[in-house]
Amino acid sequence: MIARTPKVPYYAVIFSSLRTEEDLDYAIIAGEMVSLAEKQKGFLGIESARSEIGITVSYWEDLAAIKDWKMQVDHAEARERGRAVWYESYKVRICKVERDYEFEK
Numbered sequence: 001m002i003a004r005t006p007k008v009p010y011y012a013v014i015f016s017s018l019r020t021e022e023d024l025d026y027a028i029i030a031g032e033m034v035s036l037a038e039k040q041k042g043f044l045g046i047e048s049a050r051s052e053i054g055i056t057v058s059y060w061e062d063l064a065a066i067k068d069w070k071m072q073v074d075h076a077e078a079r080e081r082g083r084a085v086w087y088e089s090y091k092v093r094i095c096k097v098e099r100d101y102e103f104e105k
Contacts, residue, residue, distance in 0.1 A: 003045025017090035
């Protein structure tokens with residue numbers, strides 16, 4: 001599902017990842033992180049896809065909301081578990097969305 005975002009500007013956090021072979025509760029924790037993010041002040045939406053690499057884009061009102069999400073205790077614990085078990089590598093990019101447009105049938 002494509003996230004419904006507000007009028008610009010807003011921020012996008014792009015999380016690109018390569019997974020390890022380990023799957024120990026990954027799907028469960030990932031789902032919990034989405035549910036938790038949805039409750040965070042400033043959260044606007046999320047989109048995710050996984051094939052050879054995983055790409056998750058979350059949308060936020062401002063940089064303070066992104067920082068608060070990064071510092072959220074459960075998210076920080078999941079991030080550490082990801083480094084130890086689930087991810088071979090990942091990269092995070094934080095972008096200011098200055099323009100967007102859409103098409104819908």
